[in-house]
Amino acid sequence: MKKNILIPVITILVIILDVITKVIIVNKVAPHDIIRVLPFMNIVHIENKGAAFGLFADLGNVFFVIISVIAILFILYYLKSVQRKTEITALSLVLGGAIGNLIDRIRIGKVTDFIDIYVNTWHWPSFNIADSALTVGIILFLWANVFGSGHIKNT
Numbered sequence: 001m002k003k004n005i006l007i008p009v010i011t012i013l014v015i016i017l018d019v020i021t022k023v024i025i026v027n028k029v030a031p032h033d034i035i036r037v038l039p040f041m042n043i044v045h046i047e048n049k050g051a052a053f054g055l056f057a058d059l060g061n062v063f064f065v066i067i068s069v070i071a072i073l074f075i076l077y078y079l080k081s082v083q084r085k086t087e088i089t090a091l092s093l094v095l096g097g098a099i100g101n102l103i104d105r106i107r108i109g110k111v112t113d114f115i116d117i118y119v120n121t122w123h124w125p126s127f128n129i130a131d132s133a134l135t136v137g138i139i140l141f142l143w144a145n146v147f148g149s150g151h152i153k154n155t
Helices: 003-028 061-079 085-108 129-147
Strands: 034-038 041-048 111-119
Touching (some): 003 041, 003 085, 003 111, 061 085, 085 111, 111 129
Antiparallel strands (some): 034 041, 041 111
16 A cells, blocks of 8 residues: 555544544443443543543643644654655554544543553553554554564565
8 A cells, every 4th residue: 555545544544433432432421431341341431631541631621732733743744754654554543543632622622531441450541542543553653663674574
């Protein structure tokens, strides 16, 4: 797949999945309700006004909107010079995740999180599809840049 099609396909797919799942959660799950799905996973409805894990919520939504827009513009600029498919894929995932969460921040002033992973009584902070795409994209980007193209096939 060519670079010029790979970026929008991945980015738009992440955004669509993120928006659809958040709409379903908001419409079907009351805030703080718990739906048991697997022995290690619940569906919950959490409204996150902060950054990852609810950090820095006191900085306010406008701060996070501005940071998101700056990050999105930086990614778009950087994507112009990237040639390796691994990096293109990684940055497209990050872009889709950033836009997905930005849509929430602009639309409702906070981010809807709903995936709750846990082991016994220890719970990872809840997250969403956009957060997942951001995390996978960042890990893939770091992997590609730490280990280089010799370790990841870029065909």
